[in-house]
Amino acid sequence: MANTTAPSRDLRALPAAPGPLGLLDSTIGQKIVMATTGAILVGFVLFHFIGNALIFAGPEAINDYSHLLHHSHGLIWVARAVLLLAVVLHIATALRLTAKNASARPQPYKVKRDIATNYAARTMVWSGPILLGFLLYHLAHLTFGVTPGPYQHSPEDVYSNLVNGFSIPWVSGLYIVSMLSLGYHLFHGVWSMFQSLGINHSAYNPRIKHAAIGLALFITLGNISIPLSVLLGLVH
């Protein structure tokens, strides 16, 4: 029998530099970055939805809330800076990890059966970019009011902006499809976040799993209910 030896790679890898920055040098550290920035973004989408839901309390409630945010003595800029940093780190780290993972199996299987994973977990690298695209459109639409089409934007009247914007069926459709992507991203992401941070204990695992699914459903269905209510004429 041919006694072939595989390419020798007797590397002696040095551990990452000590300290928090060294986290960027290992796959586990990078997952901890994904999870931490992901947690910041989850916190954001949760509070953002709660703010959005004020539309059901009428024009005054949501417009007052918007006014409060915009006259917060610069606090909104602190929040925006943190969110921007989180988004940039989250995406940059996702790209690095995805590249490493892709090169870890250059030759694919002819036949591969998935047993434990699910659709949401397999499509994180797709639901993520869809969210980025949506994020850019969403900012252009409801923050800057610069999207093309019949939509009328007035910076002081968020309520009317939402009603005007979502009265256009394709705009509502875009929001609904994007929120489904968010749902998938969160379905895997929220549970994954706990595991990546090492929060796994047999006594709490079922509760963590249920809380993750509940949060994903709550944020997704909650956000979808807004364009849907406008389309159905429940909010006008």
Next chain:
Amino acid sequence: MMRLKLHVWRQKSGGTQGSFADYDMTDVSADMSFLEMLDVLNEKLTADGSDPIAFDHDCREGICGACGMVVNGEPHGPRKATTTCQLHMRSFKDGDELWIEPWRAEAFPVIKDLVVDRSAFDRVIQAGGYISVRSGSAPEANSTLVPKLDADAAFDAAQCIGCGACVAACPNASAMLFVSAKVSHLGHLPQGQPERYARVRKMVAQMDAEGFGGCTNHKECEAACPKEISISHIARLNRDLLKAQLTAAEEKKVSESA
């Protein structure tokens, strides 16, 4: 007796291209193990003057971790918690078509046919998967007490036979389940404490350098593991690495001044 159609990955050596070869098996007994089925095929191939199919095996009782191949897309075949050598042909039906492939990972290059080079695992162990003790006479058995729950957890992790099915199953060819089992095994015991945080940093660095992918929490490794090692060990590895990274600076200063 069963008839089977096999498609087996044949590759002369690491540097050459491989492809699937088809074999019709006509007289497979349900009582054969999977490897015995391949032995029968190999006898035939040898008698015909062709090269037998190379595959790794040693104990054939599910404890050494030498065997392993991907059968119809599942590492070690369709039976839960079972190594290829312990898999029996009664797990298949007459007329089945089987695709048999080696572990596929950048870090596990094919040596020949179904045999891959798993020395990447050895280097991960060399990097930190040990404890430093005085050799010589054995210490008195009960001089170091181990709480029952820790002993159980260490034993669960120590069941890992290093077969590599976790890497084979992972969509990212990640070695996290293997590394976490080794880190948990030592880290749960008092003897593993002195090197606990240095160990995790060294082993993770070696794991990454070998070309394994990262974990995206698919849980395929846990499902494929013949020893049913839990991904709770991966969470513990993540915890230990985080703590090790954040506390490593101090360790360094102490050793410098010493």
